[in-house]
Amino acid sequence: MLRSIIICPDLELSESLQANLLDLGQVAVLKAVDKYPHAHELLRIVRTNGPQVIFLSLQQIDRALEVVKELEQSAPGVQFVAVSRTTDPQVLIDVMRVGIREFLSLPFNLQVVADSVTRLREALDKRPVVMHSTDLLFAFLPSKAGSGTSTIAVNAAIAMSRHLQDNKALLTDLDLNGGMIRFMLKLENEYSIVDAAEHSLAMDENLWPQLVTSVGNLDVLHAGRINPSFRLEGTHVRHLLDFARRNYKSICVDLSGNMEKFSLEIMLEAKKIFLVCTPEIPSLHLAREKYMFLKNIELGDRVSVLLNRCTKRNQVISPEQIENLLGMPVTMTFPNDYHGVHAALTAGRQVDPNSELGQHFQTLARTMLDSSHSGPSAATPAAAAKKKGLLDMFFKPAGGNRGGVPAPAGANPPK
């Protein structure tokens, strides 16, 4: 399906076009607006919907021209189809003036529309739409529940968002049955990831601001209440990610650590995976298991281990022993600060940025933003497809892998 929006003040014309596109079944109309939006509004609509095709009425030729000019800048490659009631010579001159090659007029003929769609598809294959989309996507993965992953994700996300001047960051809680972020930030929004997933296929720029809660420059989407019957589908996650990447400078995702299929899909797209553990044997052991698994699906190079709750006194295991157990170096350590974390939880805010732990969150936030200039980027389409293939192996229905838990590292699917 091609993704499209209609900009047409003539409601009858717009409805007739929508009916034809519905019959054709090859073009989804994500939004139909009956006014020519000004630059800012237009950008918002385009970022929300990510269209490939714009059906544009030429009723007000100057406004139509503005729309074309604006989108040639902000969404190069997007295809235009001029729509009009008539085929007056003047209309045809206007179509040429705006530089649009496709033109449809009343009465719409299904075959003519189909031919036009075929040409649009060819043009899009040759030159896909280029839309600003961030690759700063960070996944926070607990080695074991209780490692402090959500604590680090929340605090690093808030610290990071403070560095963004005109941009915003997004923090999403995807721990569907134990999400703590709502509680940690005392969020009262009744909407959650459940609603975002439900509307992900046709996100609306008026709905999204209602789903998230803004904490300064950070928008937060929480996981809602415990809801065992809710399943997050891969397609929903992909649409949400695409949406978030077009609309935010940076995205942090807090995962449960259960390695659900959707969380692997997110890690597949992530710039970095922060694997959080504590200096205790079970936590280190599980961190190694998860690291080996991620290495097997070729995601090892983007894993960074964050060692949380380190005490200087009473160290039972030495740093060398820890790295030996993990099988990889520790990227950063975070001090244990029971009081600091407790005070933050009680107030529903971040850990005091001036405390030692707070300073560590600042440092992590800076390295996250710095990674925009370095590190493995969120894969090229070809590399991503290969990794996706590896991932699918682990989730074959007959692959001896039940309940969404991935097969052990190194396991091969049965032939």
Ligand SMILES: Nc1ncnc2c1ncn2[C@@H]1O[C@H](COP(=O)(O)OP(=O)(O)O)[C@@H](O)[C@H]1O
């Ligand atoms: N650095 C720290 N010092 C002290 N307590 C911490 C620290 N990090 C996390 N905690 C506490 O550990 C518990 C588990 O943290 P949480 O962030 O929910 O872990 P996870 O998301 O990995 O399950 C919480 O009670 C939290 O307040």
Ligand SMILES: [Mg+2]
């Ligand atoms: Mg958590």
